[in-house]
Amino acid sequence: MAESQVLVEAQGLAKRFADFEAVKDLSFSVKRGEVVGILGPNGAGKTTTMRMLTGYLEPNSGKACIGGLDVSKERLKAQRMLGYLPENAPLYDEMMVVDYLRFVAEIRQLDPATRQQKLRTICERCGLMDVLGKDVGHLSKGYRQRVGLAQALLHDPDLLILDEPTSGLDPNQIIEIRKLIKELGQDKTVLLSTHILPEVQATCDRILIISNGKLVADDTPEALTAGESGAVIQVVVKSAGALEQEAARLRELFEKVKGVGRVESQEGEGNGTLGFRLTAQGNSDPRAELFGCAVEHELVLLNMNKERVSLEDTFRSLTLGEGESHE
Amino acid sequence: MNNIIAITKRELRGYFDSPVAYIVVVVFLLVSGWMLFSSLFIMGRADLRPFFSPSPFSPSMLLVILSAAITMRLVAEERKSGTLEMLTTMPIKDSEVVLGKFLAGLGLLASALLFTAAYVLTVAALGDLDWGPVISGYLGLLLFSGALVAMGIMCSTWTSNQIVAFIVSFILGAGLYYIYWLQFFLPEFIAPIAEYISVSFHLDNMARGVIDSRDVLYYLTITGGSLFLAVRSLEQQHA
Ligand SMILES: Nc1ncnc2c1ncn2[C@@H]1O[C@H](COP(=O)(O)OP(=O)(O)O)[C@@H](O)[C@H]1O
Numbered sequence A: 001m002a003e004s005q006v007l008v009e010a011q012g013l014a015k016r017f018a019d020f021e022a023v024k025d026l027s028f029s030v031k032r033g034e035v036v037g038i039l040g041p042n043g044a045g046k047t048t049t050m051r052m053l054t055g056y057l058e059p060n061s062g063k064a065c066i067g068g069l070d071v072s073k074e075r076l077k078a079q080r081m082l083g084y085l086p087e088n089a090p091l092y093d094e095m096m097v098v099d100y101l102r103f104v105a106e107i108r109q110l111d112p113a114t115r116q117q118k119l120r121t122i123c124e125r126c127g128l129m130d131v132l133g134k135d136v137g138h139l140s141k142g143y144r145q146r147v148g149l150a151q152a153l154l155h156d157p158d159l160l161i162l163d164e165p166t167s168g169l170d171p172n173q174i175i176e177i178r179k180l181i182k183e184l185g186q187d188k189t190v191l192l193s194t195h196i197l198p199e200v201q202a203t204c205d206r207i208l209i210i211s212n213g214k215l216v217a218d219d220t221p222e223a224l225t226a227g228e229s230g231a232v233i234q235v236v237v238k239s240a241g242a243l244e245q246e247a248a249r250l251r252e253l254f255e256k257v258k259g260v261g262r263v264e265s266q267e268g269e270g271n272g273t274l275g276f277r278l279t280a281q282g283n284s285d286p287r288a289e290l291f292g293c294a295v296e297h298e299l300v301l302l303n304m305n306k307e308r309v310s311l312e313d314t315f316r317s318l319t320l321g322e323g324e325s326h327e
Numbered sequence B: 001m002n003n004i005i006a007i008t009k010r011e012l013r014g015y016f017d018s019p020v021a022y023i024v025v026v027v028f029l030l031v032s033g034w035m036l037f038s039s040l041f042i043m044g045r046a047d048l049r050p051f052f053s054p055s056p057f058s059p060s061m062l063l064v065i066l067s068a069a070i071t072m073r074l075v076a077e078e079r080k081s082g083t084l085e086m087l088t089t090m091p092i093k094d095s096e097v098v099l100g101k102f103l104a105g106l107g108l109l110a111s112a113l114l115f116t117a118a119y120v121l122t123v124a125a126l127g128d129l130d131w132g133p134v135i136s137g138y139l140g141l142l143l144f145s146g147a148l149v150a151m152g153i154m155c156s157t158w159t160s161n162q163i164v165a166f167i168v169s170f171i172l173g174a175g176l177y178y179i180y181w182l183q184f185f186l187p188e189f190i191a192p193i194a195e196y197i198s199v200s201f202h203l204d205n206m207a208r209g210v211i212d213s214r215d216v217l218y219y220l221t222i223t224g225g226s227l228f229l230a231v232r233s234l235e236q237q238h239a
């Protein structure tokens, strides 16, 4: 890939706090136009990595480059190219939304002639027109996050770095913020972090999985979900007897079905129902065989659906380091 | 430069949008007015020395307390709430952040000083006033305020706890203030040093109407040194 295409480059980044290594020898790059998700459990080092990329923390070794500029050496220049939304959107609570954004516009040195127009456009885009006169501290978490996004967007940066942009939001707010990020991803390069799996699947072109400060995977969601494990099928059956015995009997039964690999019990739907989670072998789709099995053994099949959540498995095995093999 | 102004404006607005600025101005006016006029009646002549000269309890001592109070949150609170991260990831130098906040703190104390001009004019109307000490006295108080605000900001960069910042900067300020009177209890070879490092000694000179470059240099050194250390302390944050 041509050099100019790479917008973010981490080369062997490492950060120690006292004697604790929060980030170890992390290298990756993000190309212009990509939407990349950094995925990892809490404490994995996502925030620390982003802080090194944005010039808030100095790495102990390695270097972070934005648009070819070393962030440590040319901090201000690199920072002009990016907009950053730190975790939990730290904002000046005692300021009105509009005053806060004006302040950011001044620091970002927006041309005074077009400043007003620019502010308006961004506020409309982020859905802030109704709350401009409110104190930031009185906003709901969802609006707060929008102000954080607006702040990051004001100077029209090439790169957006968003640390857990949906954490702490309610489901509706999550959907709205994800939609906004998706829209932004159409003309900007986005690097976001999250510990929520569906989030990266919903928004990202590429996923970096970090565990204990180390990069353990760097691939597209498709490639990571394809993996060795096959599709996951959820089944709910009405129990014909004591739940525990029934569950054990059915597990054995399902395991014998052609194309089914691992079988796990899971929560049913209550009312004497049993849930199962079956992992298909390879690329097979054993749903027809399962249906046949149910008919043959006179099982009351209440629900059967196939999902592709094996990214969860990939994630778990990569971040817990106790990868169970499912062939 | 624009960045410094943006920070100063934001902090000044913070002071004036809240009761802080009014409390500072009113308390300073009341206390210094009371001190000035009570001694004026006792002495019975138009003399502003009680206003400008440091004494164990004088308007300048009140400035020591007020400066610690108005600077304690300037950096500590930003550190605590995380807005410092937002600020330092914007294209702004640490020195611009510190200078902007310094100018806001000094601006607030300067406006409190400005209102005391009413007292000066009153005293001038009462009798023949020597304007030399008034001018050098105000210059002294302004330089004195600058030094204390700078020290307060330095203390505020050291912690994320405002109360800690207040206590440390008050102890530092009051220590440098009272050491002027404590020097008589100190061994002979330390006394001149104690006198020289005291913020009150230099103010006393200026209140007498003498603008000596050594006094001015002293305040500028304290101010510059404290601001320098404050910037260094913010830079440590990146390390
Ligand atoms: N300033 C700090 N001082 C000491 N330890 C820290 C500091 N910042 C982060 N850590 C530690 O580094 C690890 C990684 O933290 P972080 O990058 O915030 O993880 P994540 O964002 O993935 O949840 C955590 O164990 C955290 O406790």
Ligand SMILES: [Mg+2]
Binding pocket: A043, A046, A047, A048, A087, A163, A164
């Ligand atoms: Mg984090």
